Amino acid sequence: MRSATSKARFPILLLTLLVSISAAAGEKLTALQLFQAKRYAEAQIAYEQLAAADPGNAETHFHLGLLALRRNATDTAIAELERAVALDGKNSDYFAQLGSAYGAAAQAAGLFSKAGLARKCRVALEKAVELDPDNLDAREGLVAFYRQAPAFVGGGIEKAYAEAEEIKNRDVLAGSLLLAQLATGEKKYDAAFATLDRVLADHPDAYLALYAYGRIAAESGLRLDVGERHLRRCLELPPPARAPAHAAVQWRLGLIAEKRPDLPAARAAYAAALELDPAFSPARDALARLPKP
Known part of the structure; x- marks a missing residue:
């Protein structure tokens, strides 16, 4: 039979254990909050501490x-993400980011290592999609891989189109843009314009589709009037998160004006872009390229 002293100590020990667990949970949440707040140096330290305390935590x-x-x-990214998928082989996001790490390494690798890393990139991204067919980040990664990689490592433009169609089945705008x-x-x-025309018929204020139409017009020199109209509509809409800002829109308008050619209009558009964002180098370079008035 336990003594009265041991009975009295048990709630204290339990409370100590609960406080310890709560502190560990709070520490992990703090690391995540630091990461989400883009305080990356502090997040690095926090996650390193978590890894030292619990090296078997896949999320860390x-x-x-x-x-x-x-x-x-x-190299560090690959090692950490390989550890994450080894600890949790059912998480689609882990495989997607591992694929990104392999892809980044392949771009910088020498000739003999490039093919092996490219294959690992494809396998990881395909595994991510297998685990979660609705993981659009992984599918977009596969579109980029299939588009750029040679056939002997599993690339191919037809595969890229097929993957983009799969994305379109899940997200019409994202798939159509791809x-x-x-x-x-x-x-x-003509095929690119037709794809965007279909999207804009149903979603006339889809900022990214409007911008994409103007970008293609500026690059190709085709459908300049429609491209300009769509870009000017972008200037009336707030840019979505991670979309090209209005400075980029003005720059594209300048490129369209150059294609006509209408150099005063181009000069005015580039100046407007720089007024919106003085650090926007494409507009600054384009303005410097124009002959003096």
């Missing part, structure tokens, strides 16, 4: 991999 290694990717430390991008890369401008 995942975030350490993301942090390494941000500072272009691809299909237009693929067609533009092959200089199939």
Whole structure:
């Protein structure tokens, strides 16, 4: 039979254990909050501490991999993300980011290592899609891989189109933008414009589709009037998160004006872009390229 003293100590020990667990949970949440707040140096320290305390936590290694990717430390990123998928082989996001790390490493690798890393990139991204067919980040990664990689490592433009169609089945705008991008890369401008026309018929204020139409017009020299009209509509809309800002829109308008050619209008558009964002180098370079008035 336990003594009265041991009975009295038990709630204290339990309380101590609960406080310890609560502190560990709070520490992990703090690391995540730091990461989400883009305080990456502090997040790095927090996650390193978590990894030291619990080296078997897959999420900790995942975030350490993301942090390494941000500072272009691809070897470290691969090691951390490989550890994450080894600990949790059912998480689609872990495989997607591991694929990104392999891809980044392949771009910087020498000839003999490039093919092996490219294959690992494809396998990881395909595994991410297998685990979660609705992981659009992984599918977009596959579109980029299939588009750029040679056939002997599993690439191919037809595979890229097929993957973009799968994305379109899940997100019409995202998939259509990718299909237009693929067609533009092959200089199939009519197909690209037709894809965007279909999207804009149903979503006339889709900022990214409007911008994409103007970008393709500026690059190809085709449908300049429609491209200009769509870009001017962009200036009336707030840019979505991670979309080209209005300075980029003005720059594209300048490129369209150059194609006409209307150099005063081009000069005015580039100046407007720089007024919106003085650090926007494409507009600054374009303005410097124009002959003096």
